[in-house]
Amino acid sequence: MFGVDVRDHWNETELLELMHHRVGISADPAFDHGQDRIDPELTVRALARYASVVGEVARRRGTFLFATGHPSCLAWIYAPIVRAVRAAGCPVVSLDALLGSDNPVTGTILGVDAPEPGQVRQVEGVLMRYDRGNLLHTHEPGFMEKVIGRLDAEGLVPDLVVADHGWAGAAGRRGYRTIGIADCNDPALFVAEAQGEVEVCVPMDDGMPPSQLGGLVRFVLARAGLRDPGVA
Numbered sequence: 001m002f003g004v005d006v007r008d009h010w011n012e013t014e015l016l017e018l019m020h021h022r023v024g025i026s027a028d029p030a031f032d033h034g035q036d037r038i039d040p041e042l043t044v045r046a047l048a049r050y051a052s053v054v055g056e057v058a059r060r061r062g063t064f065l066f067a068t069g070h071p072s073c074l075a076w077i078y079a080p081i082v083r084a085v086r087a088a089g090c091p092v093v094s095l096d097a098l099l100g101s102d103n104p105v106t107g108t109i110l111g112v113d114a115p116e117p118g119q120v121r122q123v124e125g126v127l128m129r130y131d132r133g134n135l136l137h138t139h140e141p142g143f144m145e146k147v148i149g150r151l152d153a154e155g156l157v158p159d160l161v162v163a164d165h166g167w168a169g170a171a172g173r174r175g176y177r178t179i180g181i182a183d184c185n186d187p188a189l190f191v192a193e194a195q196g197e198v199e200v201c202v203p204m205d206d207g208m209p210p211s212q213l214g215g216l217v218r219f220v221l222a223r224a225g226l227r228d229p230g231v232a
Contacts, residue, residue, distance in 0.1 A: 055225045078125075144171055
């Protein structure tokens with residue numbers, strides 16, 4: 001559920017139709033095995049809107065928050081955007097600043113007990129789930145909810161959350177302006193987009209190897225009018 005408050009009117013037929021139009025999967029309810037499909041045209045259109053939002057917030061020097069439940073893939077999209085918006089003069093929410101500490105060994109971590117144990121850790125400006133030396137996959141919203149609690153305590157509201165899975169779902173539910181990425185088997189964020197809680201949800205494979213993401217990152221940065229200072 002990714003922390004999304006799904007409204008009662010959604011049923012299987014409406015959900016399948018939504019995913020067909022937003023992602024490109026088959027609209028045939030009898031298609032229950034075989035290869036799913038993401039329409040690349042839908043991906044590119046959504047990426048263009050995604051980049052437009054990033055560019056708009058960057059031009060007015062807004063504050064960004066980046067987070068991912070898939071550190072092995074999606075963090076490699078966000079990290080160059082972090083560098084680019086920082087180079088453009090935009091603040092990025094810092095866990096060190098929120099907690100007022102910086103452990104020189106582990107970095108600043110924010111503990112989360114349930115439903116998945118672990119901590120929030122920030123790497124290259126991106127918040128992720130961390131536990132005992134590992135950056136971990138998660139779909140749970142609890143990690144973002146813990147961060148939101150700290151933001152509330154400091155009276156901070158990011159101008160844009162760039163995230164996915166439960167991080168994006170919880171941010172959208174909280175009312176933060178949010179853009180996200182979701183795979184064809186993760187309908188919750190597309191429902192959040194349809195309900196107006198997430199502004200843009202890009203349909204794409206969320207487990208691609210980082211070596212295949214360079215073109216996507218270049219497209220987003222170019223459309224947003226930004227440049228990654230880490231690239232010559």
